[in-house]
Amino acid sequence: MAEIVLEGVTKRFPDGSVAVRDVDLDIADGEFVILVGPSGCGKSTTLNMIAGLEDITDGTLRIDGRVVNDLAPKERDVAMVFQSYALYPHMSVRENMGFPLRLAKVDRATIESKVEEAARVLDLSEYLDRKPANLSGGQRQRVAMGRAIVRDPKAFLMDEPLSNLDAKLRVQMRTQISRLQRRLGTTTVYVTHDQTEAMTLGDRVVVMRQGLVQQVGTPARLYDMPRNLFVAGFIGSPAMNFLGASLSGGALRTPLGDLPLDDRTRQELERRDAPRDVIVGLRPEAFEDASLARGTGGPVVTVTVDVLESLGSDAYVHFGAEGGPVTTAELEELATDSGMRDTGAGGAQQIVARLDAATRA
Numbered sequence: 523m524a525e526i527v528l529e530g531v532t533k534r535f536p537d538g539s540v541a542v543r544d545v546d547l548d549i550a551d552g553e554f555v556i557l558v559g560p561s562g563c564g565k566s567t568t569l570n571m572i573a574g575l576e577d578i579t580d581g582t583l584r585i586d587g588r589v590v591n592d593l594a595p596k597e598r599d600v601a602m603v604f605q606s607y608a609l610y611p612h613m614s615v616r617e618n619m620g621f622p623l624r625l626a627k628v629d630r631a632t633i634e635s636k637v638e639e640a641a642r643v644l645d646l647s648e649y650l651d652r653k654p655a656n657l658s659g660g661q662r663q664r665v666a667m668g669r670a671i672v673r674d675p676k677a678f679l680m681d682e683p684l685s686n687l688d689a690k691l692r693v694q695m696r697t698q699i700s701r702l703q704r705r706l707g708t709t710t711v712y713v714t715h716d717q718t719e720a721m722t723l724g725d726r727v728v729v730m731r732q733g734l735v736q737q738v739g740t741p742a743r744l745y746d747m748p749r750n751l752f753v754a755g756f757i758g759s760p761a762m763n764f765l766g767a768s769l770s771g772g773a774l775r776t777p778l779g780d781l782p783l784d785d786r787t788r789q790e791l792e793r794r795d796a797p798r799d800v801i802v803g804l805r806p807e808a809f810e811d812a813s814l815a816r817g818t819g820g821p822v823v824t825v826t827v828d829v830l831e832s833l834g835s836d837a838y839v840h841f842g843a844e845g846g847p848v849t850t851a852e853l854e855e856l857a858t859d860s861g862m863r864d865t866g867a868g869g870a871q872q873i874v875a876r877l878d879a880a881t882r883a
């Protein structure tokens with residue numbers, strides 16, 4: 523078992539600033555948990571406290587049922603993978619990967635077989651005698667992972683391990699990390715500010731802001747049932763659109779027109795005794811081109827296209843609705859192609875707005 527439990531964990535730095543406040547988190551054995559949030563929200567500090575690289579000011583940290591607040595990093599049996607890889611330039615791949623085992627005085631034959639096994643898993647066998655300088659970024663990253671794997675630790679702790687890679691390699695490595703974690707079944711805590719990584723890698727995602735946990739849940743739960751405006755706006759790309767609205771009869775009056783409410787949403791708002799003025803969250807994919815006329819029941823709004831971004835199969839249409847902020851809709855390329863070829867950006871376009879999720883103000 524390698525369960526990691528944080529109870530009321532707080533970090534106050536000597537200058538008095540509080541980077542992490544009263545965090546409760548229960549990470550199950552074998553779980554892949556992502557800490558995500560904007561720069562400075564306290565995710566690295568949280569990871570460093572689990573690793574033992576930062577002291578815990580208040581609260582309790584348990585690994586495997588044992589309180590480890592005062593244990594040195596090497597006594598916690600966790601392996602850290604950093605963004606910078608932290609490889610030794612004068613050592614070969616083989617020596618870099620075997621280094622933690624050498625430190626632990628493991629015998630030479632065992633080191634050799636563990637390094638070769640990890641190299642095989644990570645597709646590094648042919649590079650074992652190279653120095654890090656003669657490897658690509660992705661290969662260096664894999665060596666850093668290999669160094670963590672050979673120790674067979676209770677948990678992997680990864681701090682933005684992919685952020686030094688180019689976009690294409692990042693996607694490749696993302697799938698590789700996911701496959702590797704499932705295969706090894708090792709508890710993993712992974713820090714990123716990239717919400718795509720968070721949504722694709724994690725069994726559960728912890729969204730943080732200003733040292734506080736905002737929501738913990740599966741990626742689907744965070745996307746569909748964000749607990750507050752911050753999570754709603756942070757998860758999803760392009761971001762959810764927020765529109766000021768007022769409840770009027772069975773509909774929500776918004777700058778885009780009246781959005782009909784389904785029974786479930788109406789009952790939910792009544793149950794919560796929602797105020798008349800609310801904020802409506804509409805995901806970009808909640809819109810569709812009126813010319814496709816799929817009859818979703820939403821109002822048809824005519825908008826002036828500000829910017830059109832084509833992605834191949836889809837396009838993002840940024841438009842300004844009267845009295846409202848700039849809104850982004852994700853439409854099928856086909857629709858934007860037929861509807862906008864003549865007018866181009868700046869032309870009037872009809873869009874059906876469909877209610878996706880209403881978030882209470």
Ligand code: ATP
Binds near residue numbers: 535536539565568715
């Ligand atoms: P990033 O994505 O930019 O790495 P983060 O979410 O990982 O951000 P942390 O590095 O955990 O954030 O930092 C959290 C807060 O604590 C920040 O406001 C940071 O300035 C502050 N902080 C970090 N280290 C120290 C320190 N040694 N002394 C004082 N404040 C610190």
